[in-house]
Ligand SMILES: NC(=O)C1=CN([C@@H]2O[C@H](COP(=O)(O)OP(=O)(O)OC[C@H]3O[C@@H](n4cnc5c(N)ncnc54)[C@H](O)[C@@H]3O)[C@@H](O)[C@H]2O)C=CC1
């Protein structure tokens with residue numbers, strides 16, 4: 001059986017170095033290129049990469065993906081910063097590259113993907129919903145991509161259920177004290193030494209609180225998802241948003 005030819009972009013970073021090790025350890029994959037900042041993207045095509053894992057920075061990811069899609073290299077993307085505009089741009093580029101697939105995974109860890117699903121399921125039952133995400137202080141973006149996506153899913157579920165704005169009597173105080181609003185869902189970002197990646201989704205109703213919490217204690221927690229994405233993306237042309245699409249969750253009752 002021929003091995004999948006895989007490249008990692010951002011290979012010197014916290015996630016990239018972990019991904020390099022994971023790909024090297026996978027029996028069905030061959031690491032053909034490991035690119036750092038300043039390395040030319042042509043290395044990908046010269047090395048015959050079939051899939052590129054993108055783990056760099058929100059400022060770099062769109063150009064890297066533009067190159068990959070133009071050259072028919074599938075993308076497995078963990079880098080954050082994907083706005084609706086960026087996703088639309090990417091969809092447009094993919095439309096001109098039939099057969100090429102890109103997975104945008106706000107979070108590769110199975111537990112975080114399930115957190116998002118459970119939050120979406122719970123959202124319609126509670127009048128209040130807020131998110132607290134907690135990360136290491138070297139993280140470039142806030143809120144986290146996972147928290148932003150979770151908030152979008154919660155907001156969609158609230159809207160579908162006909163829930164209005166959340167109760168909140170705040171009329172003054174310090175700017176920022178109520179967090180950032182993502183589609184009307186407050187998101188609070190903590191940056192603290194010692195943390196890796198953590199999230200709490202808080203729901204409040206009449207006399208009860210539901211807290212859904214997930215903790216990534218090591219970056220190893222993301223690697224099964226990275227490898228799954230690499231294995232599946234070749235069979236998924238176009239844009240796939242979220243690892244859940246490769247976890248067969250849609251056919252089960254988790255799909256609330
Ligand atoms: N989806 C997920 O499950 C996860 C996503 N992330 C995201 O992945 C991204 C990277 O995170 P970390 O590894 O913690 O950051 P990091 O700063 O440790 O690593 C990023 C690496 O990319 C390199 N880089 C920057 N621009 C580049 C370019 N144009 N070409 C090649 N390399 C370039 C940097 O030199 C650095 O080595 C962030 O956006 C982060 O939020 C992080 C953890 C999990």
Ligand SMILES: O=C(O)C1=N[C@H](C(=O)O)C[C@H](O)C1
Nearest residue numbers: 080106107139144145146197
């Ligand atoms: O930068 C990180 O570390 C992480 N980034 C992703 C995000 O922004 O959601 C995924 C995970 O939370 C770790």
